[in-house]
Amino acid sequence: MKIKKVWKIYFSPTGTTKKVVTLLAEETAAALGAPLEEYNFTLPKARQSFPQVTSGDLVIFGMPTYAGRLPNLMLKYLNTIAGNGALAVPVVTFGNRAFDNSLIELRNILEGHGFHTVAAGAFSCEHSFSTDLGAYRPDWEDECEIKEFAGRIAEKLSASEAKQLTASPIEVDGDPDAGYYQPRDRKGNFIDIRKVKPVTGSKCVNCGVCARVCPMGAIDPLDVTSVPGICIKCNACVKRCTKGAKFFEDKGYLYHKEELEAMYGDSRAENALFI
Numbered sequence: 001m002k003i004k005k006v007w008k009i010y011f012s013p014t015g016t017t018k019k020v021v022t023l024l025a026e027e028t029a030a031a032l033g034a035p036l037e038e039y040n041f042t043l044p045k046a047r048q049s050f051p052q053v054t055s056g057d058l059v060i061f062g063m064p065t066y067a068g069r070l071p072n073l074m075l076k077y078l079n080t081i082a083g084n085g086a087l088a089v090p091v092v093t094f095g096n097r098a099f100d101n102s103l104i105e106l107r108n109i110l111e112g113h114g115f116h117t118v119a120a121g122a123f124s125c126e127h128s129f130s131t132d133l134g135a136y137r138p139d140w141e142d143e144c145e146i147k148e149f150a151g152r153i154a155e156k157l158s159a160s161e162a163k164q165l166t167a168s169p170i171e172v173d174g175d176p177d178a179g180y181y182q183p184r185d186r187k188g189n190f191i192d193i194r195k196v197k198p199v200t201g202s203k204c205v206n207c208g209v210c211a212r213v214c215p216m217g218a219i220d221p222l223d224v225t226s227v228p229g230i231c232i233k234c235n236a237c238v239k240r241c242t243k244g245a246k247f248f249e250d251k252g253y254l255y256h257k258e259e260l261e262a263m264y265g266d267s268r269a270e271n272a273l274f275i
Helices: 016-032 044-048 072-078 102-112 140-159 209-213 236-240 251-264
Strands: 005-010 036-040 057-064 087-094 120-124 272-274
Touching: 005 016, 016 036, 016 057, 016 087, 016 140, 057 102, 087 102, 102 120, 120 140, 140 272, 209 236
Parallel strands: 005 036, 005 057, 057 087, 087 120
Antiparallel strands: 120 272
16 A cells, blocks of 8 residues: 555653654655654644544554553543544553553544554653653664564555555554553552642742643743642653752652552563554
């Protein structure tokens, strides 16, 4: 099948999903000899619309995994997208623990909104809470795997007819009916961090970067110490602050972060590819 255009479309607060989707899309587009376009819906203003994709396009569509599913506050926007018969590769990233059910959730959303999924991938990246979990990933080894995967996608598309590609969704792991991953302490008690928000330390110079990069528009740009909106704990403000002035101090949040680092910090989670 001849692909007219390859799209990289993604939500990526801390940049790792962007890195994975960009490399995969660039390599696939080059192998197919197709032009490449980008749509980044990380910031609120970009979620007021969606690009016009067509049945001759291939969309590499990326989302991070939050608590084993897609970020729930993105579901309203995802229910407004339209594939118009375009082929798609759902891609999720996860913080060195597991992608659980995020990939099958994204696949089902794309299939339900006019896309035809032809491949899929879940890639371990640096955890949004931590710089130790999945540190520096995607790394060189991941990049090699992504490039090889892109070649396989291009080969599949080049060798297949449209009817073959759209006959059925790509099969992926996961349970679409499962709930969100719930952090617990060592006694099994649920740790509720849903209402936790970052705080601002004395190093803040009020540069406004945190407010500009917040995917929820939750930080007051006139007073960055104030977070009146909903925080999804993506840590964009924390990781993008050049002064180290944004951080979380909630005990439950810090306990959960430390437990994740203790359980998964010394391991290297494998990527999962479906084609």
